[in-house]
Amino acid sequence: xxxxxxEGEGVFYQxxxxxxxxxxxxxxxxxxxxxxxxxxxxVFTPGSTEDEFVNTALTVTGKVGTLDLVYAGAYLTRExxxxxxxxxxxxxxxxxxxxxxxxxxxxxxxxxxxxxFWDDKNDSTNMSHEIRLSSPADWRMRFVGGLFYExxxxxxxxxxxxxxVPECPDSGVSTGSCFLYLDPRAAPKFQSAAGDMNNPNxxxxxxxxxxxxxxxxxxxxxxxxxxxxxxxxxxLTLGTRYYDIENSMVGANMGSFYCKVYGSGASxxxxxxxxxxxxxxxxxxxxxxxxxxVSAQEDNVNQADGFKSxxxxxxxxxxxxxxxxxxxxxxxxxxxxxxxxCGARDPVSLENQWCFPTSYESDDLTNIEAxxxxxxxxGRAQFNxxxxxxxxxxxxTGLFAPELGFPNxxxxxxxxxxxxxxxxxxxxxxxxxxxxxxxxxxxxxGELTNSPQxxxxxxxxxxxxxxxxESCVAVTAGVCSTVVPVANLFGTPGTxxxxxxxxxxxxxxxxxxxxxxxxPYVGAAVLYQDESFSSAxxxxxxxxxxxxxxxxxxxxxxxxxxxxxxxxxxxxxxESMYTTASQFILVEVTMRPRAMGLRLAYNFxxxxxxxxxxxxxxxxxxxxxxxxDQNPSPVRWFASAG
Numbered sequence: 261x262x263x264x265x266x267e268g269e270g271v272f273y274q275x276x277x278x279x280x281x282x283x284x285x286x287x288x289x290x291x292x293x294x295x296x297x298x299x300x301x302x303v304f305t306p307g308s309t310e311d312e313f314v315n316t317a318l319t320v321t322g323k324v325g326t327l328d329l330v331y332a333g334a335y336l337t338r339e340x341x342x343x344x345x346x347x348x349x350x351x352x353x354x355x356x357x358x359x360x361x362x363x364x365x366x367x368x369x370x371x372x373x374x375x376x377f378w379d380d381k382n383d384s385t386n387m388s389h390e391i392r393l394s395s396p397a398d399w400r401m402r403f404v405g406g407l408f409y410e411x412x413x414x415x416x417x418x419x420x421x422x423x424x425v426p427e428c429p430d431s432g433v434s435t436g437s438c439f440l441y442l443d444p445r446a447a448p449k450f451q452s453a454a455g456d457m458n459n460p461n462x463x464x465x466x467x468x469x470x471x472x473x474x475x476x477x478x479x480x481x482x483x484x485x486x487x488x489x490x491x492x493x494x495x496l497t498l499g500t501r502y503y504d505i506e507n508s509m510v511g512a513n514m515g516s517f518y519c520k521v522y523g524s525g526a527s528x529x530x531x532x533x534x535x536x537x538x539x540x541x542x543x544x545x546x547x548x549x550x551x552x553x554v555s556a557q558e559d560n561v562n563q564a565d566g567f568k569s570x571x572x573x574x575x576x577x578x579x580x581x582x583x584x585x586x587x588x589x590x591x592x593x594x595x596x597x598x599x600x601x602c603g604a605r606d607p608v609s610l611e612n613q614w615c616f617p618t619s620y621e622s623d624d625l626t627n628i629e630a631x632x633x634x635x636x637x638x639g640r641a642q643f644n645x646x647x648x649x650x651x652x653x654x655x656x657t658g659l660f661a662p663e664l665g666f667p668n669x670x671x672x673x674x675x676x677x678x679x680x681x682x683x684x685x686x687x688x689x690x691x692x693x694x695x696x697x698x699x700x701x702x703x704x705x706g707e708l709t710n711s712p713q714x715x716x717x718x719x720x721x722x723x724x725x726x727x728x729x730e731s732c733v734a735v736t737a738g739v740c741s742t743v744v745p746v747a748n749l750f751g752t753p754g755t756x757x758x759x760x761x762x763x764x765x766x767x768x769x770x771x772x773x774x775x776x777x778x779x780p781y782v783g784a785a786v787l788y789q790d791e792s793f794s795s796a797x798x799x800x801x802x803x804x805x806x807x808x809x810x811x812x813x814x815x816x817x818x819x820x821x822x823x824x825x826x827x828x829x830x831x832x833x834x835e836s837m838y839t840t841a842s843q844f845i846l847v848e849v850t851m852r853p854r855a856m857g858l859r860l861a862y863n864f865x866x867x868x869x870x871x872x873x874x875x876x877x878x879x880x881x882x883x884x885x886x887x888x889d890q891n892p893s894p895v896r897w898f899a900s901a902g
Contacts, residue, residue, distance in 0.1 A: 265310075348843040497573075597618055602616075623654045661797065788808045881901065
């Protein structure tokens with residue numbers, strides 16, 4: 261049984277420029293009027309995280325004749341909640357709609373506070389069972405086979421608190437601009453989803469949009485692998501895995517768009533009859549309130565099955581050298597978007613050209629690899645490595661591009677295909693007693709091999725069935741006044757794959773020696789990572805710079821006690837590990853700043869009972885306990901026992 265609870269405050273990112281800098285999402289902005297220092301942000305509401313789980317696992321081993329039988333089962337419950345500032349959303353496409361009177365432009369005469377946040381809650385359970393049967397390791401032909409079952413449920417709620425224009429009264433006559441309140445039970449469009457929601461009740465007055473979904477995922481799999489010694493030092497391995505996955509999602513997302521009234525006198529719930537626009541006949545087909553009843557849509561259950569296989573040939577050249585070649589397949593199961601939304605208006609007809617899909621399919625991976633494992637110098641040195649080619653087909657990719665006229669919701673779709681050619685290695689060497697030097701590195705060349713286009717899928721658009729190449733993002737007097745190109749959203753063949761640095765390596769060294777009854781040591785490490793791009797789409801794609809960091813430590817141990825002083829990021833480098841502008845301001849998830857700390861730990865193990873017949877079999881207890889100075893990690897103490 262394992263239990264863990266994590267509580268945190270603050271954020272893990274920085275803003276290069278403040279909210280009033282005038283830079284927006286411009287990287288390396290030279291005209292900034294509010295340049296911020298490293299690790300500073302412009303936020304208006306506090307952020308926090310709480311994550312708690314209990315995991316129970318059981319393993320049972322036994323024999324069926326000469327075969328080994330193993331059962332492994334686990335059950336996990338997890339509750340997580342995070343609060344994050346969302347105030348920068350106010351600079352987005354529809355910020356003034358939710359925070360100012362009127363609709364836009366001259367109709368706006370008063371704005372309320374832009375301070376906003378989002379509250380994300382996820383409660384999940386995961387149950388898994390596996391049983392496997394394996395042959396003795398000394399057989400010339402060996403096998404492993406088994407069955408696997410997994411069942412997972414995720415109850416997800418996200419409330420975006422960014423609506424500061426007051427709500428209309430529950431009854432009577434409203435005055436001025438106000439919002440009709442959100443209650444899924446009161447809106448015919450969403451009533452059939454209320455029973456599937458985790459919170460089917462009326463939402464708080466400042467919630468402008470919410471997700472409330474339950475996702476169920478189940479998988480049955482059967483697997484088998486056979487090893488055959490062609491020669492004493494040459495082994496062929498063939499394996500396959502059959503999987504059958506079912507994925508479903510119910511619930512809804514619901515928002516206050518089409519729920520704002522402008523002095524019409526309307527009051528009460530936003531129910532598709534009283535906003536003055538967005539109504540439908542029947543009511544369930546209208547736009548008001550905004551959102552998608554996923555429980556009612558046809559596409560809320562999908563199923564996938566198939567085989568993924570592996571072949572390997574291993575040659576043990578001698579006791580110190582092994583080479584191998586592998587072909588293997590992998591995949592990720594598909595999933596669902598939050599309903600659908602449409603955008604990318606045709607510049608001529610002003611019709612939306614594209615609606616993002618309600619679901620996306622599995623993507624597939626094929627890997628071809630050759631490698632080696634060696635040791636030499638009397639066992640004092642090891643050098644392992646591999647060269648490989650990976651082909652990634654129908655990659656699941658996120659798209660969020662409201663600045664290009666696409667919907668103001670993130671969606672996932674399939675399309676890009678990539679090829680990665682690379683080499684990786686690791687080594688360990690002990691050139692003298694007490695000194696160990698280790699390192700690892702990789703070089704990867706990952707590129708897009710196709711150029712998928714967004715295809716117009718709205719039958720009302722004159723471009724229906726054709727690639728969407730242009731989008732209208734502004735209209736004046738009923739005529740498109742601003743057109744932006746949207747062809748090749750994922751790049752052209754040869755575009756570098758996102759979040760894939762070409763070169764990465766690290767080198768670590770540790771020297772330890774005896775000093776009477778004590779065992780002191782010193783250590784150091786250097787890590788380098790090449791630059792990379794932050795996104796697979798051409799928008800929101802920023803260069804993440806290369807960096808080099810260094811760590812160091814010195815410590816001393818005696819018996820079960822150990823004390824260590826350490827420094828992480830010795831030169832206090834500050835580079836972005838991930839850059840995004842999804843909230844319409846540049847955000848950098850930064851590396852950990854320079855930190856110095858002190859650790860003190862105690863480890864113990866004690867045998868309590870030894871079998872008289874088999875003295876090497878014992879019952880006992882073990883554990884460790886540690887304390888730290890709480891800088892920079894919030895961990896003050898740690899304990900484990902078993």
